[in-house]
Amino acid sequence: MQLKYHMVTIEDLVPAEHFLRKLEAALDLSFVHEETAHLYSRRYGQPPIDPVMMVKYLLLGFLYGIPLERQIEVRCADSNAFCWYLGIDLGERVPDHSTISQLRRRKPAFRKVFRRLFEEVVRQCVEKGLVSGRLAVTDSTHIKANASRASEQEIDVPEEAGNYWKPLDAYEEEGLEELKQRTRKRRAKRTKQVKKDKCRSRKKVRRTDPESGCMKRPGKPNGFYYLSHQTADPDHGIITAVIVTTGDVHDSRPYLAQLEYVHKHVVPLKAAAADSTIEFWRKKFAQNVARDKACMEKLEASGWNTLVIWECQVRNDIFSQILVGYFLMLNIRNNKAPRLK
16 A cells, blocks of 8 residues: 655645736735724624735635625635635635625725725836826726616706816815915905705616616617726826716716826826717717808808808917908908808
8 A cells, every 4th residue: 555645835836927926926915904903893703804815805806807705705715826815725714705795795994995905006006107197098987787677766856066166166266365375365255155056857766776877878878887987097008096986977077086186196197188989979070060061052052151260260370360350341341241150
């Protein structure tokens, strides 16, 4: 009878070039203990599972496209690389999936850890020179909500001013303060309360997922979705800011807030750009050109003189201003009223 023994450790079972080894070396998660210290009691209860392990647990599910905690548990149980990354030795049990799901449900403050994780990764990218601030591009991605169609209903919601007004008010306040420093005069603050508009509108919601919104956009599917508004640095494709809203929120509403966050807290920006529905606007501009052409042909057939001048040309182009003046004089002499656009 011959016996054979193998002396191995989990360190030997994970290849040296494995992705998780590179991730462990590049990403420092020590800040998780500081962020979650107030969530645990030092005097009562059983010894908790390491919060860093739980963050890694969910991070594995995101990186490898595993949608459920139960599936993450099964994958960790049969993957030496996953166990090595979680700090679980051979023979030790993987944390139960219910522990992770209950953590997400009962500890909403734990979600802030993942926001800090995102900020920490962006900070390291800035330190490594992967984010330059030369240009910031912003676009949104629609994510289908897990909502039942049978639960759809309409509710009344008050109409409020968008977030666009808030930064404008802040800019105005900064301008007034600067004017006060220069001239020692400042416009009196408004003391009378502005009467709020009590207009209401109808909005579709679904009881099974009330946080989602009904999206209706050209070129996009109709239904209940979420929108992930992402700002990225195009040099290396690094996402620097993310805001999630309901599907019925226009991209312009969180846009300024995102740019200000990146400019003040990530890296100073030199330029910014945003995406749009190119085919929709191309079709719209073509319809406008055809409409204007048909209108001009009708006017010219009636004996009118027509000239198309854009307002932006008149503002900055002296030649266009002279041309408009000459055209006005020509029509006045002919007793014809000009048509300007």
